[in-house]
Amino acid sequence: MSTLEELFSFQSLIFLLLLSLHLYLTYSYLRNSPNKPGFKTYPMVGALPEFLNNRHRFLDWTTRVLRNCPTNTSVFWRPGKVHGIITANPLNVEHMLKTNFHNYPKGDRFIQLLQDFLGQGIFNSDADLWKVQRKAASYEFNTKSLRNFVLENVVVEIHTRLLPILSTGTGSVVDLQDVLERFAFDNVCKLAFNVDPACLGSNGTTGAEFMQAFEDAATLSSGRFMYAFPIFWRIKRFLGLGSERRLKEAITTVHKFADNIIRSRMEAKPEKSEQDLLSRFIGNENSPEFLRDIIISFILAGRDSTSSALSWFFWILSSRPDVEQSILKELQTIRERYGKKIEDITYSFNQLREMHYLQAAISEAMRLYPPVPVDMKACLKEDVLPDGTFVGKDWSVTYHTYAMGRMESIWGNNCDQYMPERWLEEGVCRQESAFRFPIFHAGPRMCLGKDMAYIQMKSIAATVIERFHMEVVADGDDDKFIPQHLLSLTLRMKNGLPVRLTQRQIDIY
Numbered sequence: 001m002s003t004l005e006e007l008f009s010f011q012s013l014i015f016l017l018l019l020s021l022h023l024y025l026t027y028s029y030l031r032n033s034p035n036k037p038g039f040k041t042y043p044m045v046g047a048l049p050e051f052l053n054n055r056h057r058f059l060d061w062t063t064r065v066l067r068n069c070p071t072n073t074s075v076f077w078r079p080g081k082v083h084g085i086i087t088a089n090p091l092n093v094e095h096m097l098k099t100n101f102h103n104y105p106k107g108d109r110f111i112q113l114l115q116d117f118l119g120q121g122i123f124n125s126d127a128d129l130w131k132v133q134r135k136a137a138s139y140e141f142n143t144k145s146l147r148n149f150v151l152e153n154v155v156v157e158i159h160t161r162l163l164p165i166l167s168t169g170t171g172s173v174v175d176l177q178d179v180l181e182r183f184a185f186d187n188v189c190k191l192a193f194n195v196d197p198a199c200l201g202s203n204g205t206t207g208a209e210f211m212q213a214f215e216d217a218a219t220l221s222s223g224r225f226m227y228a229f230p231i232f233w234r235i236k237r238f239l240g241l242g243s244e245r246r247l248k249e250a251i252t253t254v255h256k257f258a259d260n261i262i263r264s265r266m267e268a269k270p271e272k273s274e275q276d277l278l279s280r281f282i283g284n285e286n287s288p289e290f291l292r293d294i295i296i297s298f299i300l301a302g303r304d305s306t307s308s309a310l311s312w313f314f315w316i317l318s319s320r321p322d323v324e325q326s327i328l329k330e331l332q333t334i335r336e337r338y339g340k341k342i343e344d345i346t347y348s349f350n351q352l353r354e355m356h357y358l359q360a361a362i363s364e365a366m367r368l369y370p371p372v373p374v375d376m377k378a379c380l381k382e383d384v385l386p387d388g389t390f391v392g393k394d395w396s397v398t399y400h401t402y403a404m405g406r407m408e409s410i411w412g413n414n415c416d417q418y419m420p421e422r423w424l425e426e427g428v429c430r431q432e433s434a435f436r437f438p439i440f441h442a443g444p445r446m447c448l449g450k451d452m453a454y455i456q457m458k459s460i461a462a463t464v465i466e467r468f469h470m471e472v473v474a475d476g477d478d479d480k481f482i483p484q485h486l487l488s489l490t491l492r493m494k495n496g497l498p499v500r501l502t503q504r505q506i507d508i509y
């Protein structure tokens with residue numbers, strides 16, 4: 001650490017202590033709060049030491065807090081007049097994401113935190129800027145050709161990269177999270193730019209450098225959310241220190257890569273047949289910077305989400321041979337129905353749709369480990385949530401998807417158990433209300449890639465499970481590997497997912 005950084009840390013500490021003192025003195029404000037009684041209210045004051053202590057296990061800590069709140073909603077009081085609500089209550093979620101959607105945009109605070117990385121892309125914009133991107137992209141996502149495109153790309157990536165890499169890795173330890181992230185990254189770049197960065201199966205290429213920089217930018221940007229006092233990251237950015245310096249470097253690499261592609265595509269006069277997201281937006285006379293923002297948001301959406309979901313899914317599966325067997329049985333039934341041999345590697349769109357048990361098993365993994373575990377909005381005008389919680393103007397309101405998956409009030413007293421069967425009704429995977437299970441968001445800003453994500457995840461899971469048995473490799477003396485959370489913009493595993501693969505015999509059944 002440089003002397004400047006040490007000094008900075010020391011000053012931060014003094015500042016924190018003084019601030020805590022000041023906040024304790026303002027505690028009395030709570031006594032007159034519109035949200036008592038019945039709500040668990042947390043002054044950041046009182047919660048500050050707790051927050052600092054629990055920052056590394058933020059999700060479990062806040063889940064515990066919400067479980068103990070009568071309506072699964074809590075208020076965090078911060079210095080000044082702007083406070084924060086965290087909720088795991090489906091009625092509140094419906095209110096903010098749909099019924100009163102216009103009162104709960106992303107808001108300036110959220111947008112500023114991610115501005116350097118995401119600019120004005122769809123993930124980081126409100127109102128007209130959001131609407132224009134949503135409209136153009138929805139059209140693209142709804143077309144049948146897109147689904148075919150995705151399916152074709154997924155098939156090629158599985159055939160030519162994923163299976164060969166896993167086969168080569170048989171017997172040795174492979175970081176499955178890394179493999180899945182590279183897979184998804186190649187896939188979404190093809191979708192967004194029609195460029196294949198070939199991250200899976202190659203090291204040290206420009207594509208791999210772009211991917212690493214993208215990962216760093218996402219992780220370091222989301223780190224800004226964890227500052228108890230945002231002024232600190234701003235000072236660090238101003239002085240070019242530590243994480244902010246690294247963030248700047250990562251963003252520069254990401255921008256350079258994206259800019260090169262956009263420039264060459266703009267110069268090359270798009271052909272009519274070219275069907276990717278970029279071509280749809282280039283046609284609308286958008287500036288190169290805006291095009292870059294659009295593309296970066298889409299890469300983020302497609303890259304981190306499915307790989308996160310599948311990593312947690314495979315980790316759970318490694319300790320649940322009963323679920324693995326049920327998936328294999330379902331795949332066998334589908335193969336028999338379609339006269340499909342095991343050598344025919346991938347499945348068609350319709351065959352994938354018939355995999356109800358697999359869909360249930362993946363959905364159940366996402367219930368417990370949602371790729372986007374918390375999502376924050378800002379309140380435009382003073383409001384009262386359906387459970388009676390008062391929300392002031394400019395307060396942040398966060399719905400906590402991770403906690404919602406672990407609420408008895410939603411899932412019953414077996415909410416902590418992994419049970420794919422809870423999704424099945426007469427063998428069909430049922431739809432859950434998007435407000436009780438907001439994994440893909442809900443309302444007008446609902447995820448555009450939901451169907452695509454399931455197609456991709458089921459293709460990978462079915463192909464891999466049929467060919468390999470996976471054993472998660474425990475670290476040191478522990479006989480059970482429990483991944484630590486890495487809270488980037490999505491929920492990742494801190495040290496990856498080390499697995500040892502065994503190739504199945506062809507007569508696996």
Ligand code: HEM
Nearest residue numbers: 134301302305306309371372439440441445447448449453
């Ligand atoms: C398991 C996989 C996925 C999950 C859990 C997921 C979840 C989400 C969530 C929670 C949001 C709302 C984020 C916000 O508040 O801004 C979202 C938005 C979005 N997702 Fe997904 N997503 C997944 C896969 C994908 C894929 C593969 C794509 C396509 C490349 C995609 C495209 C989008 C887009 C474009 C939005 C922005 C929608 C808008 O703001 O109008 N997603 N997704």
